[in-house]
Amino acid sequence: MLNMVPSAFKIIRDENKCIQCKVCVKQCANLVHYYDEEKDIVRADDTKCVCCHRCVVLCPTKALTIINYPLDYRQNANWTKNYMDDIYRQAQSGGVLLASMGNPKPFPVYWDKMLLNASQVTNPSIDPLREPMETKVLIGRKPEKLEYDKKGKLATKMPPQVELKIPIMFSAMSYGSISRNAHESLARAAEELGICYNTGEGGLNKDFYKYGKNTIVQVASGRFGVYKDYLNAGAAVEIKIGQGAKPGIGGHLPGEKVDEDVSGTRMIPLGSDAISPAPHHDIYSIEDLRQLIFSLKEATAYKKPIFVKIAAVHNSAAIASGIARAGADAIVIDGFRGGTGAAPARIRDNVGIPIELALASIDQRLREEGIRNEVSLIAAGSIRNSADVIKAVALGADAVYIASAALIAMGCHMCHSCSVGKCNWGIATQVPELVRRLNPDIMYKRLVNLVSAWNHEIQEILGGMGINAIDSLRGNKLMLRGIDLNEKELEVLGIKHAGE
Amino acid sequence: MKTIDALGVKYKELNEIIDETIHIDENITLNNIFGQRYVGRILPSNVKLTINGTPGNDMAAYMSGAEIEVFGNAQDGVGNTMNNGKIIIHGNCGDTAGYAMRGGAIYIEGNAGYRIGIHMKEYKEMKPLIMIGGKAGDFLGEYMAGGAIILLGLGLKKGEDLTGKYCGTGMHGGKIYLAKKAQEFNLGKEAVKVKLDDDDKAFLKKHLDEYAKYFKKDLSAVKIESFVKYAAVNKNPYKNIYHKL
Numbered sequence: 078m079l080n081m082v083p084s085a086f087k088i089i090r091d092e093n094k095c096i097q098c099k100v101c102v103k104q105c106a107n108l109v110h111y112y113d114e115e116k117d118i119v120r121a122d123d124t125k126c127v128c129c130h131r132c133v134v135l136c137p138t139k140a141l142t143i144i145n146y147p148l149d150y151r152q153n154a155n156w157t158k159n160y161m162d163d164i165y166r167q168a169q170s171g172g173v174l175l176a177s178m179g180n181p182k183p184f185p186v187y188w189d190k191m192l193l194n195a196s197q198v199t200n201p202s203i204d205p206l207r208e209p210m211e212t213k214v215l216i217g218r219k220p221e222k223l224e225y226d227k228k229g230k231l232a233t234k235m236p237p238q239v240e241l242k243i244p245i246m247f248s249a250m251s252y253g254s255i256s257r258n259a260h261e262s263l264a265r266a267a268e269e270l271g272i273c274y275n276t277g278e279g280g281l282n283k284d285f286y287k288y289g290k291n292t293i294v295q296v297a298s299g300r301f302g303v304y305k306d307y308l309n310a311g312a313a314v315e316i317k318i319g320q321g322a323k324p325g326i327g328g329h330l331p332g333e334k335v336d337e338d339v340s341g342t343r344m345i346p347l348g349s350d351a352i353s354p355a356p357h358h359d360i361y362s363i364e365d366l367r368q369l370i371f372s373l374k375e376a377t378a379y380k381k382p383i384f385v386k387i388a389a390v391h392n393s394a395a396i397a398s399g400i401a402r403a404g405a406d407a408i409v410i411d412g413f414r415g416g417t418g419a420a421p422a423r424i425r426d427n428v429g430i431p432i433e434l435a436l437a438s439i440d441q442r443l444r445e446e447g448i449r450n451e452v453s454l455i456a457a458g459s460i461r462n463s464a465d466v467i468k469a470v471a472l473g474a475d476a477v478y479i480a481s482a483a484l485i486a487m488g489c490h491m492c493h494s495c496s497v498g499k500c501n502w503g504i505a506t507q508v509p510e511l512v513r514r515l516n517p518d519i520m521y522k523r524l525v526n527l528v529s530a531w532n533h534e535i536q537e538i539l540g541g542m543g544i545n546a547i548d549s550l551r552g553n554k555l556m557l558r559g560i561d562l563n564e565k566e567l568e569v570l571g572i573k574h575a576g577e
Numbered sequence: 578m579k580t581i582d583a584l585g586v587k588y589k590e591l592n593e594i595i596d597e598t599i600h601i602d603e604n605i606t607l608n609n610i611f612g613q614r615y616v617g618r619i620l621p622s623n624v625k626l627t628i629n630g631t632p633g634n635d636m637a638a639y640m641s642g643a644e645i646e647v648f649g650n651a652q653d654g655v656g657n658t659m660n661n662g663k664i665i666i667h668g669n670c671g672d673t674a675g676y677a678m679r680g681g682a683i684y685i686e687g688n689a690g691y692r693i694g695i696h697m698k699e700y701k702e703m704k705p706l707i708m709i710g711g712k713a714g715d716f717l718g719e720y721m722a723g724g725a726i727i728l729l730g731l732g733l734k735k736g737e738d739l740t741g742k743y744c745g746t747g748m749h750g751g752k753i754y755l756a757k758k759a760q761e762f763n764l765g766k767e768a769v770k771v772k773l774d775d776d777d778k779a780f781l782k783k784h785l786d787e788y789a790k791y792f793k794k795d796l797s798a799v800k801i802e803s804f805v806k807y808a809a810v811n812k813n814p815y816k817n818i819y820h821k822l
Contacts, residue, residue, distance in 0.1 A: 172820030299696060300677035304660040305619045305641045332813045344679055344700040346723060349812045350749050354720055358695050359635075359654050359673050368614065372638045372657065375592060375615045422822060496821050 081165040084146045086128045088121040094140035095119060101132035101141065106499040106511055129492035131501035163422075176422035177495035177505070179322060179414045179459055179481060186414075187433035187566070188465045192575055194556045196543035203545050205536035211546035212532055212539075214244045214476055216313070216453040217382040218406045236406060237382045239293075239312045241476055242271030243532045244547055245466060247524075248411075248457050248478035249295050249317065249386070251279030253330045253339045253351065254418035254495070255484075258515040259504045262487060264288040265517060266524035273312055275478070278328065278353060280342040286310050293384065296373065298327060299353035301343040308376050313407070315384035316369060318357070321415030321458040324388030324429045328353035329419070334498055334507045363399035370404045382406035382453075389413060389435030389458065390428075394442035401443060401452040409478065410435050412458025416481040418505055419496035432458040433472060437570045440473025440552055449552075463534035472570065473552040486527040487520045578602065584609035588633065592618065599624050612652070617645050622661070634671075637664055640681065653690070656683050661703065665791050672714070675707045678724070682706040686792045691741070692716040697751055699723025708784055710792065715741035719765070721809070722750040727784055729756045729799060738763055745807050749814050753807040754781060756799060767814050768807040777806055 088109065097119055101110040109125045110132060112118075126143065133141045150158050163174060196202040203210070217238035224232045247263045254277065261284075267274040268291045275293040280302020285292070292311035296303050308314055319325065330339075330351035340347045360366050370383050385400045386409035387393065393410060400408050412432025417425065436456045443449040456469040457478035469477050485491065488502035495505035503515030535547070544550055558575040559567045567574055579602040583591050591613050598605055603624045610616065610630035615638055617626055622642030628649070635654040637645055642661040650668035654676065661680040672690035675683050680703035688711035695716065697705050705724035710731050717740050718726050730739030738760050745753055746765025753768065754777070773781075781801050789796045 166820050166822075170820040173818055175819040175821045177822075300658045303639070303658050303677070304679070305639055308639065329815060331816065340700075344703075345698050346700065346750060346812070349722060350815065352696075352720055352722070352747070352749065352815070354696065354747075358692050358719075359657060359676055368634055368654070372615055372618065372635045375589070376619050376639045421819075493822065496819075 078169050080169065082162045082169075083148050084123040084126070086126040086143050087123050087146045088126055089142040089144065090119065090121065091140045091142070092118070094138040096138055096140075098137060100135050100137060104131050104135050104501060106501050106506075106508065127492040127494040127497075128490070129494070129501050130490040174422040175419055175496050176425050176493060177417060177419055178491055178493045179416040180426050181493070182426050184413075184431065187431055187562075187570065188461070188468050190560050190562050190566075191433075191468050191557045191570070191572065192560055193464070193467060193471075193538060193542070194558070195541040200543040202543050203540040205533075205540040208540075209545065210536040210539060211548070212243050212535055214241050214453075214547060215239070216241060216384075216407050216455070216475055218452060219450045221450060237313075237380055239273060239382055240271075241273065243528060243535075244470065244474075244476040245460075245528055245531065246272050246293065246455070246476060246478050247274035247483050248415075248480035249275035249277040249293075249315065250418070250480055250484075251277030251295075251301075251330070252282055252342050253277075253279040253334055253507070255504055256500075256506055256512040256515060257282065257338060258512050258517050258520070259484075259487060260285065261517040262515070262520035262524060263483060264291065265521035266528070267291040269521070269525050270528050272528070275315060276311070278317055279330070279339070279351070280344060281307050281310055282338065282342045295386075296369075297353050298355070298357045299351060301345060301351060301353075304344075305376065308373060309381070311381070313382040313384055314373050314377060315386055315409065316357075316366075316373070316405075317386045318360070318366075319386065319388035319390075319411065320417060320420075321388045321411030321413050321429055321432070322417035322425050323420035324390050324413075324424070325355060326421070326424060327355040331498075336507050339507060363403050366400065366405075367403035374404070384409055384455070386411060386457075388415075388428075389430045389432055391430065393430070393435045394438045397439040397452075398442055398446055398448070401448050405452055407453040407455055407475070408439070409455040409457055410439060411478075412436075412456070415458035416484070417495075432456055433468075434566075434569050436469060436474055437472045437554075437572075441571055444552070463531035463538070466531060467535055467538050467550070468557060470547060470550050471553050471556045475551060482527070483524055486523045487515065578604045578606060580606045580608060582608050583611070583613060583630070586613070588613040588615055592616065595620075595626070610649075617643055620662070637662065640664075642681075650687075651685075656681070659683075659705070667792065669711070675705065678705045678707075679703055680705050682708070684788060684791055685709045685711075687711045689713045692719055694718045694721060694724070694726045696720040696722060697724040697726070699751065706784065708788055710788065710794075712737070712739045713741060713744075715743055716746065717741065717744045718748055718751065718753045718768075718807075719743065719745070720747040720749070721745060721753070725752045725754065725780070727754045727781065729788070729796075731794075731799075744768065745809075747814070748807075748809040749812045750809055752777075755805045755807070757803060758805045759807075764807065767810050769810050771806050771808045773802075773804060773806050777804075778802075 215238040218236040263274040278297035294311035297317040332348045384407040385405040413429030453475040456474040500506040557572040606627040612633040614633040617637040620643035624643040638657040646665045651670040653671035655674040659678040664683045669687040691714035708727040745768025
């Protein structure tokens with residue numbers, strides 16, 4: 078059938094710079110570049126380009142430029158190119174449009190509409206380069222009060238906690254959706270940083286058990302690779318109920334990505350689809366969730382905090398209250414801009430709400446109900462820099478999860494093509510020659526660099542506020558002011574407008 | 578053989594007592610069990626529990642090789658995400674038995690509830706089995722990815738189907754053996770009827786003998802030839818529903 082979708086990108090090769098070295102030909106798994114022997118020139122098939130920049134970055138003479146395909150449609154504010162192209166695609170294939178990474182639509186980004194405070198004259202600012210600045214956090218249920226014996230020793234039994242040197246973790250990405258080398262990079266970086274990475278729902282490879290104390294193991298509806306040793310391997314167990322990129326639907330790792338090693342890690346047959354049903358079929362209520370939480374506590378001798386991850390949806394605050402009461406030690410809220418290896422485009426782009434609003438309303442609700450101490454809150458869903466981290470903490474988060482940012486640190490250029498499985502950067506692929514391109518020795522260092530840099534920035538910002546511990550910023554909404562927000566938005570965020 | 582009286586003992590305490598007892602004696606009888614959850618969770622091989630009473634939800638969750646025999650009915654979530662071991666229930670059981678189980682076997686003398694064997698898997702030599710003497714509720718073997726379910730349908734009323742609706746829906750692995758043909762409308766669209774081969778017959782014979790032995794039943798009226806086998810249409814059922822952007 079005639080493909081009516083025009084190219085998305087156009088490749089411009091500067092013939093004065095190109096030396097026909099064919100690096101681009103070798104590097105492109107999408108087979109965009111090819112060598113024309115007869116004319117001794119390298120050519121490109123624009124239609125196959127996903128704009129991942131692999132060729133642009135590796136071209137030794139910087140001869141390549143990629144631009145949006147310059148093709149105008151008759152102007153129409155309603156029928157835009159994207160919506161028309163989608164119709165051409167679906168009319169051709171009859172398929173559900175499958176997208177990757179986070180929601181790219183121009184919805185408001187509330188992080189960018191909040192401004193931070195700093196000390197002037199009173200409550201002097203602190204210079205973190207010369208004074209101690211605490212960014213360590215403990216994730217887990219906190220007792221209502223602390224009691225001490227006569228000798229001044231703590232008598233209250235502390236529920237299990239996960240200690241993070243920096244309030245940032247690497248969010249759940251399964252082995253299968255990303256490569257083994259990407260997983261190894263995350264695990265090693267987490268270990269060096271004193272934080273945690275998350276296995277995602279694809280089990281834990283035997284070779285990575287050694288990073289256990291820096292690992293959060295996930296239990297999702299498919300229960301892949303879940304058994305006694307797995308549950309006890311990590312620092313905490315996370316029940317995945319939902320994901321910001323695709324609230325209300327399950328996951329589906331296609332069989333072609335289930336190679337020998339992925340099959341062993343997930344403990345499923347080679348080449349079999351790994352289907353995660355939309356719900357956990359043993360959870361239809363908060364009471365049922367409690368049952369799963371306590372089955373995991375029973376399986377881990379009550380030594381591991383149990384996280385429950387939900388997508389940010391309309392009634393998140395009430396659900397979070399239920400999760401806290403169900404016995405969870407931490408709640409992860411994943412906003413609608415969170416990434417994914419694959420999600421139906423219509424769901425990714427239209428379902429869920431921004432993390433900023435969900436986080437603020439959940440923190441507020443739990444405070445009103447007097448149960449905020451019973452759970453830690455972890456915010457996820459497109460935390461892009463250290464300022465986003467600071468703002469999340471001020472809105473009530475104990476820590477944040479980052480995933481897209483971590484992938485970008487490893488080379489991801491946000492081409493939104495993870496589901497195809499031909500990631501030229503060796504991240505979202507199981508093709509051995511592509512996976513080999515991602516060197517864990519280098520990539521783990523880039524992750525360490527990124528998070529360390531953010532930590533320095535967090536310390537600088539805290540110091541500027543006259544605060545010397547991140548715990549003092551948590552839920553401190555006076556440190557935030559809104560800009561260009563209406564009264565309702567300010568009310569939900571629980572912050573004042575700039576100038577107030 | 579150690580005996581534990583579970584009357585009025587909360588599940589957390591009871592499971593701790595069991596954990597301590599298995600170091601002394603791996604053969605334990607639990608009396609007066611009445612709804613305590615998670616009995617037998619993660620227990621390893623060589624442990625044998627005999628349960629008199631009605632164990633609560635998630636019995637044998639994540640179990641790693643132990644053997645449990647229940648003299649009574651079991652509730653929901655028997656063998657949830659079970660890795661290995663054997664469960665024999667002298668009675669009926671509730672919903673979602675064998676959810677995501679990866680290995681071991683569950684034998685249920687009577688009827689079973691909804692979503693039995695949902696997302697059962699298999700991995701290499703681990704091939705889980707659920708065998709049900711009576712009938713099963715809706716969604717038997719939903720999302721099934723491996724292992725086997727055998728449904729005998731003993732004691733059915735005239736005209737009654739042995740399985741509920743959507744049997745094998747979303748199935749992408751494993752096998753479901755029904756002692757007689759299910760109504761066409763009760764089958765999920767991902768399950769198809771396949772011919773019984775000699776391996777299937779030997780497999781059925783073996784487990785019918787086990788069932789007869791465990792529950793002291795005469796199964797001479799159950800004819801292996803009349804079994805109907807259902808399997809997944811293919812192991813990648815949703816491959817063609819997407820258009821990758």
